Amino acid sequence: MLNLRRNLLLRAERFRDFGLLVFIIVLSLVIQVRNPTFLTLSNINTLLVNASILSILAVGMMMVLIIRGIDLSIGSTIALSGMVSALTVSLYPTIHPVLSILEGVLVGAVVGTIIGLLVSKFNVLPIIATMGMMNIVRGLTFLVSGGKWISAYQMSVPFKKIATGSILGINTLIFIAVVIYIIFYYFINHTRTGRQIYAVGSNPEAAKVSGIPKTRIIWMVYIFMGALAGLAGVLWVSRFASAQGDTAVGYEMGVIAACVLGGISLAGGSGKISGLILGVILFGILNNALPLINVSPFWQQGIQGAVILAAIIINVLVKRSNERMALRHRVV
C-alpha cells in the first residue's frame, strides 16, 4: 500500500533549513553576548527594515535562479525605476504614492520583458543578456536625470512616507515584504505555474516533453523579477529620500548571495521560500551585527564571503548525503 502522507525520513532536506536556523540562533546569541543592544526591539526593527528591500528582490531572484537563470541588471533597474518615479514626483507633487509605486513596477516590468525576450526567444545566455541590460539601464538612468540627483526637498511628503510610515503598527517596508512573501509562497507552491517554474528549472527537456511552454515560463519569470526590482526602486528612493544615477550599483550580488545562503542552487530547479527567508535574515544579520560588535570594516567583507562559501559547501554536502539516502531507500 502506498502512503499518501509524507514520510518523515524523506524530509531530510528540511534539516538544512533547520541547521541554518540553529546557526542563526547561535550566531545571534554570540553577538548578543558581545553587544547587548543587538536583540533589542529597535535594533531588530532596523535590521528587518534594512533587509526588506533586499528580501523583495531575493524572491524574484529565487525564481530566476530556479529556472537556471541569473539577473545582474536589478541594481540598474532599481536606479532607473527610482529615478523615474522621483522625477515624476518632483514634477507632479500631488501624485498618489500608490501610483508612484505602480509607475516603478511598470518601469521594472518593461526592463524584465526585454530581458525575458532576449533569454527565452533569442537564446541569449542570461548572464550576457542581463549584463548588457545592466549597462543600458544604468545609462538610461543618467540620461533621464541628466546626471542630476533628485533630493529630499524635491519629493512630496506622502512619497517619502512610503518607506517611513507604518501599516498596522509595522514599518511599511516590512509590511510590503511580508505581503510579497505570502503572495509568492502561495504562487510558487500552490499554483500550476509555480509547479511549471520548478519543472523548467529541474529538467528543461522533460518539461518540454511534458508539454510545458518553457519560453513563456522563462519570459514570465524575468518580468516578475523586473517588476519586483521596479518596486524595490521606488521603496529605495523613498527610504533614502534621494534618487541618484549610481543608486544600488552592485546590489545584485548581495541579492544573489542571500539566495545562495538560503539554499537556492545556481544549477536551477531547487529552492524554497522558507530557506530564502533564513538566507535573507542571515545576510541581514551579517550586515547589521558585524559593525555592532566592532568588527573592522576591512574584515566585514571577508567574513561575509567566508560565510557564503561555507553555506555553499554545506549545501553540496547535504545534497550528496540526500542522494545517498535516496538510493538506500530504493525499492527493488
Place this chain on the structure above:
Amino acid sequence: MDNYILELRGVSKTFPGVRALDNVRFDLRPGEIHSIMGENGAGKSTFIKIITGVYIPDEGEMLFNGKPVTIQGTNDSQKLGIAAIYQHVTSYPDLSVTENIFIGHEIISKRTKRLLWNQMHAKAKDLLEQLGASFDPKIRMGTLSVAQQQIVEIAKALSVHAKVIIMDEPTAALSNRESEELYRITKKLRDDGVAVIFISHRMEDFERLADRVTVLRDAQYIGTWDKEEMDHDRLVMAMVGREITQMFPKREVTIKKEIFRVEGLGRHGVFKDISFTLHQGEILALTGLVGAGRTEVCESIYGITPFDEGSLWLNGKHITIGHPHEALAKGIGYLPEDRLGQGLILDWELYKNVTLPVLDKFSQNGVLDTHSERERTKEIIELLAVKATSVFDKAATLSGGNQQKLIVAKLLTADLKVIILDEPTKGVDVGAKTAIFNIMGDLAQRGYGIIMVSSEMVEVLGVSDRTVVMKEGRIAAIFETAKTTQEQILRAALGTSEEGLDA
C-alpha cells in the same frame, strides 16, 4: 596461414540482467578487412568495447600476436596498437587537425620540453596525404565534414602505428561519394598490412570491402565465413536464425476507423516522404535499424523538433503541431526513449512527475489541488504495479523498470487518442515488459491508436498489427505483421528488398 594478430576465445560479458556476450570467439589476420554483422542488440558494441578495453570480459582470453594479453583499459589497447573509429567522431572540434591527430602523443623537444609544432604539422600533412586527403592540418577540426573528420581519425590511428583499426558504422553518416573514398582508404590500409574490423549494417559495405565476416546473434557467436561463401540470403539467415516464439500474447482487438494519418512528412536531411495511417485500437510498430530516423519522426509528430514538409491528420482533420503542449492538447502523447533525460524529473516526488503534463486537470483557476494529484497518482501507480513506498518517493529512488512504468503513468493521466511509445521496453526486465504490453493491450481495447518504436523483432512481431520499416530516413516497407516474417522485415531494414510496400 594461422598467424592471427588478434584472437578471442570464449569471451563472455554479463551486465545486471543481460548476457551481453556469450562465449564468443573471433580471429583476425593482419592485412584483412573483417566484417562483423548482427541485428541491433546482437552484441556488436559490447564486442568492440571489450577489444578496446572499455569493458573487461568476465570470462575468456584474448591473444595478441599469439600471446595472451589482458586489456584493462583503453590505454592498454592503445599500447597494443588497437585504434577505434566511431560513427560519431570523438574529436575536439575547436582544436586544429594536427592537435587532434597528436593529442596524447605530441612530439616534444627532448631538451626544452617544448611542443614541436612544425614537425607535427609536417607529419600530419604527410599522414593526410598518404590517405589521399588534401586539407590543411592547421584548420579547425569542427570545420571539416564528417567524412574528413573520419580521415583525421584514421590518420591519428596511423600516427601511433596502429596494427588493428576498428571502424564502427563508419559509413552511416556518409554520402555515397564519401563512402567510396572511405572504401578506398580502408583497402589501402589493408594492403599496407593493417587489420581492419569493420562493423556495419549496410550490405553494400560488406560486399565491397569484407574479406571475411563474423556474425553475432543474441550475444552469441554464429560463425565466420569467407566472403565468397556468403550471399545476401545466407547472411540474413545467419543474422536472424531463429523462429520467433510468441513471447507476448497479442490481445485480440477489433480495429476500427482511422484516427491518425501522416502524409509526406519530411525534415531536411533527417527523413523524407513518411506516410502512414493509424486506426483506433491498432498497434503500429515502427522499426528499422538504429539511426534509420524512427525517433526523429516521432519527435516531429509530437512537436519537439518541427517538421519541414508534410501534414498530420487527426480524425480526418488537418492539424498543426509546433510544440509538445499543442500535441498533448490535441490528444497525442509521447513516451520518450531517453526516459531519464526527457521523461522524468528525478529529484521530484512521484505524484508531481505523474501530473506534470496535465496540471490543468488538477488545478482550478491555476491553483493546484494536491490532494487529488496524490489520490490519482496512487490509483494509477497501483494499477501499473509500480514498486514504491509512497507517492512522495523521489523518482530517482525507483528502479529502471518502475521508472518506465511511471512514465507510462504520466501518459495515462492525459486524455489521449494517439500514444507514441519510443522503445517502451528498453532496459526493463521481462516481467515489466509483459506488464507494459498488457497496458498497451488495454489501451488498444479502449480505442487508443498506438505507435510503438521498437528494435526488438520479438516485440514487433509479437505485439503489433502492422509494421512500418524505416531505412535511412525513408519508409522501406509496411507489412501486415501477422503475414510477415522476421526475415522480410530485416531484409527491408537492410535495404535488400522492395516487397510489402503495398500493405
